[in-house]
Amino acid sequence: MDGPAQVSQCPILPGSSFTYKFKVEQVGTYWYHSHTRGQYVDGLRGPLIIHDPGNPFHAQFDEEIVLTLSDWYHKEIAELMPKYKDGGGMMSMEPVPDANLLNDTQNLQVPVQPSKTYLVRVVNIGAFVGQYFWIEGHTMTIIELDGSYVRPTVAEMIYLASGQRCSFLLTTKVEASQNYPIVASMDQSLIKMSDRVNTDVVGWLVYDLAQPLPSPVEIKEYNPIDDMGILPYDDMPLLRKPDQTIILSLNMEHKNGGSQYTSYFFNDVTYETPQVPSLFTALISGDAATSVATYGRSSNPFVLEHNQVVELILNNRHMINHPFHLHGHQFQAVWRSESGGGDFPVGTLTEDDFNQKPVRRDTLVLPNGGSMVIRFRADNPGVWLFHCHMEWHAETGLVATMIEAPLKLQQQSIPLAREHFCAPSGTEISANVTNEVDSLPKIHEKTSSLALGPIVLLLAGFVAIPTVIIGIFWICKKGQSDDEPKYRRLEPSLEL
Known part of the structure; x- marks a missing residue:
């Protein structure tokens, strides 16, 4: 759970409400905002601070x-x-x-x-x-x-x-x-x-x-x-020798002979919100959940194996900087070029050329005309977006979907109330977008009428948040590996 409509849940319709209940083990400075149709641009946003009783x-x-x-x-x-x-x-x-x-x-x-x-x-x-x-x-x-x-x-x-x-x-x-x-x-x-x-x-x-x-x-x-x-407080070393490397090259396309802007792309794919929430697809698809084809090409999916070290290489073929945000993780900021540095020189740099104790963030700026490398361990099963945090770009397709440890994810479940919640919006919850799963009803791949906005957060103790059109970013159930920093769990409730 972290809020984006058609990713982890159905949309919260006007006049309705949705209650998130979650346990959080993170601390620090975060924020919340809407995930739908750019609403946070109009002010549906604010800071969310999680105090740490063990703050060093x-x-x-x-x-x-x-x-x-x-x-x-x-x-x-x-x-x-x-x-x-x-x-x-x-x-x-x-x-x-x-x-x-x-x-x-x-x-x-x-x-x-x-x-x-x-x-x-x-x-x-x-x-x-x-x-x-x-x-x-x-x-x-x-x-x-x-x-x-x-x-x-x-x-x-x-x-x-x-x-x-x-x-x-x-x-x-x-x-x-x-x-x-x-x-x-x-x-x-x-x-x-x-x-x-x-x-x-x-x-x-x-x-x-x-x-x-x-x-x-x-x-x-x-x-x-x-x-x-800047160095991490816990001196966590570089995650070396990634098990999986994903190269994402960013570009933008014009239409009508170059007179108008149209879409942003990762690897020539513009993200469009799927008809079935991607989390639901992962939960009901059995072994087919490990195939990217199951989720539809337009959701720009990448399947990550549980507990592997994942490396993302970002190439910016556009003329401005872009801040990229990953849900569900704090990643290591391994390497970044200067502006105009071109695509990442694959095969020319060694592990010794990277930051040996990289700072960890969840949002990092990709320089114009340059490249950067981030790494994280896929130890948090879920469906997590990776996107530009400029709302204009997220709304025009600069988004990818990380399907993390889907078979491990299937050991969890979503409350049955989702059927009643999703029905008013007409959202499919058990259909088969790409006809990859024979046991599921077959529908044509098409996109939801919802446009996707950016992303947000969640954090500490046992929490119940009544919310209207607000997404929460970060983590519902975080399985930490030995590589991850250990935080003291907050026992009191957080009242919003």
């Missing part, structure tokens, strides 16, 4: 601050998405945000006290642009990325793509003599064809309300810390 940095801070970064559109997704998909010409590109927000507002004031240390959690809940983030007159000591602890790393500026999170320790000044700007600045390489957007949002660390709120110093060059050089 607990004694080093006094209080917590949560900050969200988000691009914002004045028009709703129902108007913006059709125009993006069907027209506008080659130079229109993705819809340009109308504003930049800090905690869903502008001119945010964050009160602080002198000589204190704060744990600041920053989440980019935006739909499109990456953000440069800094606090004038202060340094940040990074201790967590995407829910994974890291070795304390000092930075003056960070970069967060859509979906990424960063937590850092910030120690305030001894004297409360002035206030300091908090600045988030949109990555203008993604919106450089437009001059109508205000790319910066400014807030303040407020030491003294009686003091002025100064304007930020103009930045001539952005120089964020490189997350590839």
